[in-house]
Amino acid sequence: MYALYDFINFHFIPGLVLGxxxxxxxxxxxxxxxxxxxxxxxxxxxMTLGAYFAWSIITLTGWHPMAALPIAMVxxxxxxxxxxxxxxxxxxxxxxxxxxxxxxxxxxxxxxxxQFSWGVQLKSLQSGIQQPLILFDAIRISPKHLIIFGAAxxxxxxxHLILSRTKMGKAMRAMSDSPELAxxxxxxxxxxxxxxxxxxxxxxxxxxxLLAYDTHVETMMGFQVLLPTFAAAILGGIGKPYxxxxxxxxxxxxxxxxxxxxxxxxxxxxxxxxxGVAFVIMxxxxxxxxSGIMRGxxx
Amino acid sequence: xxxxxxxxxxxxGYGDTEILHGINxxxxxxxxxxxxxxxxxxxxxxxxxxxxxLNLTAGEVRLDGQxxxxxxxxxxxxxxxCYVPQTNNIFANLTVEENLEMGAFVRNDDYRPQLxxxxxxxPPLREKRNQAAGDLSGGQRQxxxxxxxxxxxxxxxxLDEPTAGLSPKYRGEIFATVRQINAAGVPILMVExxxxxxLGIADRGYVLVDGSNSVQGTGQELLSDPKVxxxxxxxxxx
Numbered sequence: 418m419y420a421l422y423d424f425i426n427f428h429f430i431p432g433l434v435l436g437x438x439x440x441x442x443x444x445x446x447x448x449x450x451x452x453x454x455x456x457x458x459x460x461x462x463x464m465t466l467g468a469y470f471a472w473s474i475i476t477l478t479g480w481h482p483m484a485a486l487p488i489a490m491v492x493x494x495x496x497x498x499x500x501x502x503x504x505x506x507x508x509x510x511x512x513x514x515x516x517x518x519x520x521x522x523x524x525x526x527x528x529x530x531x532q533f534s535w536g537v538q539l540k541s542l543q544s545g546i547q548q549p550l551i552l553f554d555a556i557r558i559s560p561k562h563l564i565i566f567g568a569a570x571x572x573x574x575x576x577h578l579i580l581s582r583t584k585m586g587k588a589m590r591a592m593s594d595s596p597e598l599a600x601x602x603x604x605x606x607x608x609x610x611x612x613x614x615x616x617x618x619x620x621x622x623x624x625x626x627l628l629a630y631d632t633h634v635e636t637m638m639g640f641q642v643l644l645p646t647f648a649a650a651i652l653g654g655i656g657k658p659y660x661x662x663x664x665x666x667x668x669x670x671x672x673x674x675x676x677x678x679x680x681x682x683x684x685x686x687x688x689x690x691x692x693g694v695a696f697v698i699m700x701x702x703x704x705x706x707x708s709g710i711m712r713g714x715x716x
Numbered sequence: 717x718x719x720x721x722x723x724x725x726x727x728x729g730y731g732d733t734e735i736l737h738g739i740n741x742x743x744x745x746x747x748x749x750x751x752x753x754x755x756x757x758x759x760x761x762x763x764x765x766x767x768x769x770l771n772l773t774a775g776e777v778r779l780d781g782q783x784x785x786x787x788x789x790x791x792x793x794x795x796x797x798c799y800v801p802q803t804n805n806i807f808a809n810l811t812v813e814e815n816l817e818m819g820a821f822v823r824n825d826d827y828r829p830q831l832x833x834x835x836x837x838x839p840p841l842r843e844k845r846n847q848a849a850g851d852l853s854g855g856q857r858q859x860x861x862x863x864x865x866x867x868x869x870x871x872x873x874x875l876d877e878p879t880a881g882l883s884p885k886y887r888g889e890i891f892a893t894v895r896q897i898n899a900a901g902v903p904i905l906m907v908e909x910x911x912x913x914x915l916g917i918a919d920r921g922y923v924l925v926d927g928s929n930s931v932q933g934t935g936q937e938l939l940s941d942p943k944v945x946x947x948x949x950x951x952x953x954x
Binding site for chain 2: 584587588590591593594595597598599600601602603604605606
């Protein structure tokens, strides 16, 4: 028999942690989708890149991963903006499908560049095993998980403040609503696009670092979470950053909770098939409510 | 009278298709000018020509005497022309107040006094300022769209069929609002389907047919012109 504590310790908490990482990634996906109108397949590689930047900073300085996080985020944002300048900008007026394919190419190029620069072997951001914190004699939380969840929530609050309080954030939401009207209104759409890459890139970098902090650094890590990240963005509603946050948490929780033995003594879904859960949710949403939770854009 | 906006023998269209064949029209300071005509006459296209949304092949568009032909929309806005498209003219997911703030995007000074003026002009907007603009009624959405355009204190306001799809009750409200905006000193160029009502509030009107000027005159002249009545006002006589 599984006790409630086991449910919390081995399914609920890891689900929240994973979900908050997906949420950070999904915000970038949904912003790019809403504002630039294409599904950015290279988004997963921005996550990977963030993790490798953090690894290099930590290796050079010996800092805590959370101290390396802001710098790695900035570096990832700079690379994102550089890619937009040199690669996506000429496609601005091109049909969406060209951008999607271009981003697919970019994904392969960035991944190869990472493999070329850092090698393909596993690395980790922090070595050693940490003692979990024990609450009420039964709930065990690893300090790492607390830090990851806390950092993710803090970043989401910052994104919320930017989107709801600043002129640029409002302009981003406006352009996500209607790029045509944004232009007629005199909104500097190129500036909005730059800021979208900065925020999306920085958050993707953060998601990658947090994921690497929880697991390890690996060249395929971003690609492996790309599907659940897309699922989270679609579930929340394309173009809806708050939807992406909720969608991320739901997908993360769903993946972890699916492995709980809800019926009988064996896991409902074998942990090996965990990744399939996001896929099932994504297909379900696309079939029955393509606009997602927050009534986002449909195609 | 100062000429605010002038289209001088403007021809152009989308791609290779020419829709406007040498249109002439102008708006003087303080005027409400209405453009009417059958479907496909190029009314909305003429408006888009002002706003740099069209490829002009001949003629000139002048704002305050300055040539703004083929200036991109983002620059036309900065020069003080605000355009309210027929549909998709508000940011539905932004609140009413955020919509108005976006209207002031190109301003670098303090826009709050103007925001206050707009709330005074449209009291329902103040009441609903924190609601998503997309949740408002059709008439109130038009208020948001016009209010958003007025945030720039434009030299001229271009309205593309502001009453399209609205019930007769709201139509009256919108025309009253147009008058009110004009009374505050903003010249207005408006394209309208509801020709009779629109001419009723207009200082002058133009009839466009097949991308060319047909008849022009004061609102009253056009209303009493038998040819115009036969062509456009017959079905709409209330």
